[in-house]
Amino acid sequence: MNRLYKTLIYNKQVSLTVAETTGLVQHARDIHNLNPAAAKTLGELLTCGVYMAGCLKSEKCAISITVKGAEGSGSVSVSGDIALHMRGYIDSLSDGKLAGGFMTVIKDDGFFRPFTGACELVSDDVSENMEHYFDLSEQIPTKVRVEAEFDGTQCLAAGGVVMQLLPGHSREAFDFVCEKAAEMADIAEDIRKLGADGVMNKYFSNEVSLAHVYITQPEYRCNCSRAKIASILLTMGRGELESIIEEQGEVSVHCHYCNTDYKFNRDDIQKLFENKIQ
Template identity: 30%
Template sequence: MPDHIVRALSTDGTIRAFAAITTNLVNEAQKIHNTYPIATAALGRTLTAAAMMGAMLKGEQDILTIQIKGDGPLGGVVAVADSRANVKGYVHHPHVELPLKPNGKLDVGGAIGRNGYLSVIRDLGLKEPYVGQVPLATGEIAEDLTLYYARSEQTPSAVALGVLVDVDLSVKASGGFIIQLMPEADDKVAEKLENVISQLSPVTSMVSEGMNAEDILGKILKDFEWNISEKIDTRYECGCSRERIERALISLGKKELEDIIEEQGEAELTCHFCNKIYHFNKSELGALLEKSTR
């Protein structure tokens, strides 16, 4: 099944809902970064959330970044999405290993750590990006995003994210949902939803069973009338290029470029998101230096 996101609205306008299937893109992230299971789960959950939150962006050029930083051995997670749900990301330390939790699950919260924060940065093409930040609730990511929506956006939300890692380190199933109550929703709506969600199978089970995003929303919204408002594909896409790296080097300025040429004679830059290596020899750096205006 290709990765996809479905957006839905209850017909009375009280609930908006997103569900995503992201097994392929998280598999790709696992391969690019050679992540061990805990890092795969942390990165996969964050990428899945970013994909859905990217799909919520209104402007075509808008970019959303989720940054999670904790005091655990994983260090941090970064995921970036655009409005077409192209996502990319990385973790600081991909080879962290911790014992499983008593319930048999990967200890993502332990790997991220409890002391830290989750930030959501929206670059809407304005002078300054819009930044919302909350302290970590559990480091399990879905709970932290729920807290983010409650505190930073005053939107009561239910967030679930799940990544199932296979014994060969590949990703067996990945997906998630974000369900939000609109201001018109009353306590009855909230109660009904909470009831259903509390009895729902884990996301990874639903995805493993072959359910698509629409099927998952169907389970959650079974007591409501609802319509699909959008169905889009999502994928892992870095989008870096030699031209972009050149522009970044040029923007360092004359002094910095001269120092690199003098001290190193060449430059090798690795893209954090896809690990592609860009090499610049002395004459190429010299050409960039000529283009630099400051």
């Protein structure tokens, strides 16, 4: 089940998002065949990515979050678009050592005016790092409770809650958000037992009018294609590609996000340059 609920609460002073991403995170684990620790880190970052993608305003927009772990321990990258098509990959980082690393967020508005924010990672916990990012880089007080829980290869639950204070919020609204976040001791358990609907009910039944909840369905979907890879190959020039064919017999391009190999043989490359993309 994948769901994203968005609404305004506390007299429209707080933007509330509840995400259930269990299916999406399971898909990511299976594509990359990850161990539970790596799947947890990637799954939690994908869930944060779903939240950010849900905040995008126009069709061409996209977001990406890249985390480089401490002392070259590895990296993880997720990206998504306004349709909540998410993808990501993790390169080692299976020990979950994030503290001391670095996070970069790019919000592309589709018109070559990307917003880039960055911060140092303050903890090994994805939620704490996201809070720190919003506080430092976007100056938006935010409470993040996201979690992905695994039993071996099985994602038991993934998702969480993000509460963001809107400009002009009162002190009471700030306290309300802090209190709610403190109540969420085990958000993965809540998601597993109650789902996104149940989490809404459990914590926000007095605040939420379901008539004003915006619901979307995120999914894990890579946007790569043979045609896109072919257009990138064209920029390398015919000489370069032919020398790869000489040496390796084919040109092979791997998409890290969906683990797909695109292979181009001598004929394919020839046709490529005759504008017959295969």
